[in-house]
Amino acid sequence: MRKQQVHVSLVPAAVVLLTAAAAFSGEEPSGGFGIGPGMVLVENLVPGGPEINVAERGIALEVFNGTEKQEFFTVKVVKPREAIGRWEFGYEEIPDASWCRLDKEEVEVPAKSSKPISLFVKIPDKPEYFNRKWMVVVVCSPGKSKQGVVGLRVASRIQIETVASLAGEGANAGKIGLTPSICAITGTPPGISLRYPAKIRNNSDAERTFTLKKITDVVPENGKHDRYFGTGYLPVVASSWVNPSESKFTLKAGETKTVSFSINVASDALRGKRYEELVFVQDDAGNTDFIRVRVEIAPEQK
16 A cells, blocks of 8 residues: 555644642642643544654644643543533544543643643554544543543544545545545646546435535635645635536435535636545535545646
8 A cells, every 4th residue: 555644734723721729639729731732633534544744744742731740631532522522513523532632641740830741543454434534632631541530621623634545435434525635736836727526425314415615605704714724735714716517506415416516716826736526515404524526736837
């Protein structure tokens, strides 16, 4: 199997740091504790591939101790519903949190300091695990795990995305099956127009009406857009480059439809830069996924 590169990106200023009256060993701390970054995007994971150490790809999670003395903290990987009420559109709850593990379940952090923890991810080898987006959460609590931890917890959201594949039609791949989940175009000059097809499948047990939307339709808060885009890509938000052949249609249970996307690259796109636009697919039951449309502009020829 060809080795795949795993890209890790961070949401800027996403470190969670709380100052709260939580008990450490039966005493109230003078500071707070936290875990950061608050969100981590891990892309291009290969189902059936080797376990990935996210720290080796450029980032380690950190546990922060803002108190005046050395403290123990318990860290654990859980499904998002066990830690947070809502999470980003387009991400499903991970089927099994054990696909992700930490190098330790307890960490001792000096006063007014932090310590890194490593996250490992391995996705099972199943065809329906390609083209997927999942959310998992790393929670941090004060105290040792065997002593029983305090109720207050802080969390870091981990966005996990598997490699895009053109194979199949997305059967069993969540409520909405997308094939592929990424439309990638490379070596393109500015101002060109292209077409790219993608399959959308209704994996629910009932007929659904699907609507294709821009990120601003689904996530109106501008400050939350950055967390969706990949590392090294300039986001296309204000002036769309992508137009689907159909923006609204109905599919029966198990039915698949091929939608053709017209991609009109802006004439003022910068040479040598990479751009990304997101096409959200949402059904009338609220299920949501999105396709990454990535365009790499060719550099100037010498």
